[in-house]
Amino acid sequence: xxxxxxxxxxxxxxxxxxxxxxxxxxxxHDYLFWYRQTxxxxxxxxxxxxxxxxxxxxxMPEDRFSAKMPNASFSTLKIQPSEPxxxxxxxxxxxxxxxxxxxxxxxxxxxxx
Amino acid sequence: AQSVTQPDxxxxxxxxxxxxxxxxxSYGATPYLFWYVQSPGQGLQLLLKYFSGDTLVQGIKGFExxxxxxxxxxxxxxxxxxxxxxxxxxxAVGEGGNQGGKLIFGQGTELSVKP
Numbered sequence: 560x561x562x563x564x565x566x567x568x569x570x571x572x573x574x575x576x577x578x579x580x581x582x583x584x585x586x587x588h589d590y591l592f593w594y595r596q597t598x599x600x601x602x603x604x605x606x607x608x609x610x611x612x613x614x615x616x617x618x619m620p621e622d623r624f625s626a627k628m629p630n631a632s633f634s635t636l637k638i639q640p641s642e643p644x645x646x647x648x649x650x651x652x653x654x655x656x657x658x659x660x661x662x663x664x665x666x667x668x669x670x671x672x
Numbered sequence: 673a674q675s676v677t678q679p680d681x682x683x684x685x686x687x688x689x690x691x692x693x694x695x696x697x698s699y700g701a702t703p704y705l706f707w708y709v710q711s712p713g714q715g716l717q718l719l720l721k722y723f724s725g726d727t728l729v730q731g732i733k734g735f736e737x738x739x740x741x742x743x744x745x746x747x748x749x750x751x752x753x754x755x756x757x758x759x760x761x762x763x764a765v766g767e768g769g770n771q772g773g774k775l776i777f778g779q780g781t782e783l784s785v786k787p
Binding site: 563592601602604607615650652660661662663664665666 | 706708713714715716717718721762774775777778779780
């Protein structure tokens with residue numbers, strides 16, 4: 560079975576531009592998570608979904624960030640407008656059930672110039 | 673609040689030597705505990721998990737971890753390290769209650785392996 564698929568793998572854009580990160584979870588997994596990883600703050604949970612419904616978005620840093628899950632096989636994380644401090648690696652993960660291990664994608668390395 | 677502490681930011685061991693990575697957690701109930709490994713440029717891969725039962729759990733790649741409730745610890749061990757084990761290791765605790773599958777991660781321990 561294919562793992563969690565994220566695109567793009569790398570994104571370089573200028574400050575102020577809109578950025579959209581994409582994630583395809585493992586088929587059959589009910590939970591989807593978005594994380595951000597930086598040297599300073601480590602791994603931070605931004606938001607997670609259960610059955611396409613956002614459950615906890617308390618980690619979303621500010622209104623410039625938004626996430627959607629229109630169906631069970633696709634999710635997006637959008638930053639608009641982007642700022643240099645948003646530069647990080649963004650991971651998507653999915654899990655089948657409550658407290659089952661999460662499976663991570665390879666991440667999107669985002670650089671905002 | 674729940675938290676995970678990995679006291680060692682960076683550890684260097686010689687190839688063939690034994691390894692122990694420390695993890696301490698703060699959690700009121702019985703925790704769900706995980707160890708993940710991250711190689712450069714890649715996502716996190718699950719090494720092992722503890723939910724209940726036997727406090728010594730076996731994982732992939734020859735790793736094991738022991739849950740010690742009295743010490744609030746879940747240390748990762750390997751008897752003989754290989755050069756390919758060089759990576760960053762994360763300990764995580766799963767929140768209970770109505771938090772679903774939310775995980776709290778430690779800051780990670782970077783492992784270097786000397787030839």
